[in-house]
Amino acid sequence: MLTPILAYLLSVLLLCRIAFSQYSSDQCSWRGSGLTHEGHARDVEQVYLRCSQGSLEWLYPTGAIIVNMRPNTLSSAASRLSVCIKPSANSHGANIYLDRAGKLRLLLPEKEQALGKVTCFSIQEGALFIEAIPHRDISRRITSFQYELVSERTTSGVDPRLSSAPCQPCSDAEVLLTVCTSDFVARGTILGVEQEEEQSTVTVAIAHLYKQKMQVFASGGVRARRWMGQVRIPRQCGVKPGPGEEEFLFTGSIRFGEAWVGCAPRYKDFLRLYREAEQKGTNPCFVDTD
Template sequence: MLTPILAYLLSVLLLCRIAFSQYSSDQCSWRGSGLTHEGHTRDVEQVYLRCSQGSLEWLYPTGAVIVNLRPNTLSPAASRLSVCIKPSADSHGTNIYLDRAGKLRLLLPEPDQALGKVTCFGVQEGALFIEAIPHRDISRRITSFQYELVSERTGAGMDLRSLSAPCQPCTDAEVLLAACTSDFVGRGSIRGVEQEVEKSSVTVAISRLYKQKTQVFAPGGVRARRWTGKVRIPRQCGVKSGPGEGEFLFTGSIRFGEAWMGCAPRYKDFLRVYRDAEHGGTNPCHVDTD
């Protein structure tokens, strides 16, 4: 038979094990359970995430969770970042708000989460306030999404509701910066365009690949030294050029596993801008244009 002290210690260890098994967190992702709020359905939990990308999964949601998404840096550029979130197809059980100084703005109601649409907002607009919708049976309810911190231009390009000019052409300075800082940069031409519900998928053939963060473009053969791949753009922007209409400098970012177009000037226009900057000593990086 267990002594009272040993029984007490075992019960404490068991409670600690249950508590830690109900949630886990690091600086990038959080996984929690509403079972920790059982009997306290109005509890509000604070979560702090400080990575450029990660995820959240809340099982059996009850009460509310406030998610503070902040870059792990204090540079002035950090204040100009956007947060993009992409709910999973089976995410439900909560409404997601933006909380700024106690004022809530509905960002993603429960029915919209199942659409899996990427939604973005400025990092300075507030924290995420995720409120559980009261249900008698919470056993089948899970709220989950991925998030990424992105630059203003990229974040705007993915959430058409939050920008004033989604299809505005890049300035010369933006073109030069895109050639230096984008996730992928390549010289090539358009092969075809497919229209989808909220985006267009552009098939491009790359004759010279400067860089790619992940394999957006797959090689088409050793001898040919060409690459092909698909790049997305917002459907509202349309594609102003089609197959056989010359070469472009394609730049862009990888978001949630998809390649999204950034600046895409005609290659001859990029050459003019780049050479002018090179002669003036204002080009932000070197690009091998030979």
């Protein structure tokens, strides 16, 4: 026979175990369930994410959650970051708002999330307020998305609406710096351009691959002796193949597994800039131009 104290302790441990099983969280990703407060439909939970990329998965959404996103290091550059989110194809059950000082702005309605379109906003605009839509049957409803913190220039690639001039050419200083900081850097030519609704997919042949964070460019095999790949550019930039075999220096970032171009100067223009900076000793990093 259990004593009252022992019975109480066992019940507390059981409740803690159930609550722990409903939520899984680290600084990068969060996974939770609305079943923990199903009887309290007006409950609001705070979620904190501190990584440059991660994911959120809210099963059986009820009530609401507030998602606070911040980088895990403090710097002046943090205020110039933006948050990009990409809903999964089966995301539904809640509307996603931006919450700034208690004022809500609809960011992603439930019906648009299944499209998987990337949406971005400045990190200064506030937190995400995700509000469940009341349903009698919540058993098949999951709200989920991936997120990334990105700089202003690369954000204009995945969401051109954030920039008034997403196709503005990079300055000389930006060209030299982006070679050092980009996820991929390659010299090559444009083979073809496929126009889509909001972006252009550019097929390129690579003569020299300097670096790539992910498998953007793949080898065409021993006989081909060159690398091939695809990069993306906002459609309004009007990119098209240049005359003959004109070479460009392609640089940019990987966003949700896709390569987005940041700066893409003509290689001969980059070479001139690089050599001038080399003579002055102002190059931010070394590039093998031989």
